[in-house]
Amino acid sequence: MTTPARRHGTIRTGIGGWVYPPWRETFFPVGLKHAGELAYAASRLATIEINATFYRTQSPASFAKWAAETPDDFVFSVKAARGAAQRRDPEEAAPSIERFLRSGLAELGPKLGPLLWQLPPGRAFDADAMARTLDLLPDSLDGLPLRHVIEARHPSHAGPEALELLAERNVARAIVDRDEQPPPAAITADFVYLRLQRTRDVETDGYPPAELDAWAGRLRALAAGDAPPGLETPVAAKRMRRDVFAYAISGAKHRAPAAAMALAARLSG
Secondary structure, three states, X not given: OEXXXXXXXXXXXXXXXXXXXXXHHHOOOOOOOHHHHXXXXXXXXXXXXXXXXXXXXXXXXXXHHHHHOOOXXXXXXXXXXXXXXXXXXXXXXXXXXXXXXXXXXXXXXXXXXXXXXXXXXXXXXXXXXXXXXXXXXOXXXXXXXXXXXXXXXXXXXXXXXXXXXXXXXXXXXXXXXXXXEOOOOOOOOOEEEXXXXXXXXXXXXXXXXXXXXXXXXHHHHHHHOOOOOOOOOOOOOOXXXXXXXXXXXXXXHHHHHHHHHHHXXXXXX
């Protein structure tokens, strides 16, 4: 599930969420109780991106329960609340950001991974607003180090000024594999975050074998600090080992677990 090595960072592959009815036919064993789905998923994957936090505030008890149901080396990434991530004015967003951070994230303890801040697709880069927003994202929470990820679809966020601003704060720019455009691969932090959104129904493992092979190679390259082959832009950062989080998410979602496990198998071979 995890792929540590001396020459590169740890590579984790996983899915978004764990409550999805079609997975009861394609991923979860027949007869598995719904209450056991997280534990089952966590036994076969290295990480899960919690998406429910985007839509509504979760309780500290829920985070504590999720932590208790997963292996010691498991990691959750957490999608920031919509109101916290998508308000245009940083001052208006500040209370929502604080509320999200204090909603119980610390209950995950060492299993707390990156926090994903997803901007609206049409939001153009505004240097002043982005800088003030990043100022609201702390480096730690109750003694736990925090890693932040920005997912920004507007092409203006791929410019040098936008990337330099993220790099100054050690904030990652999400690499998103989608049909509309090649995924930019500018690296702005000491870790890498990918959302693979082109799983297909006709492929048992979500992606064709050749594409899975290619993605496995890219993940290895990213973890080693190299420029990944086959991505749009070269790595715009110094060479260093990096942890990599890669989620099969969206697309033909019922194929996502198979895609994540197929990648893990290639990376462990």
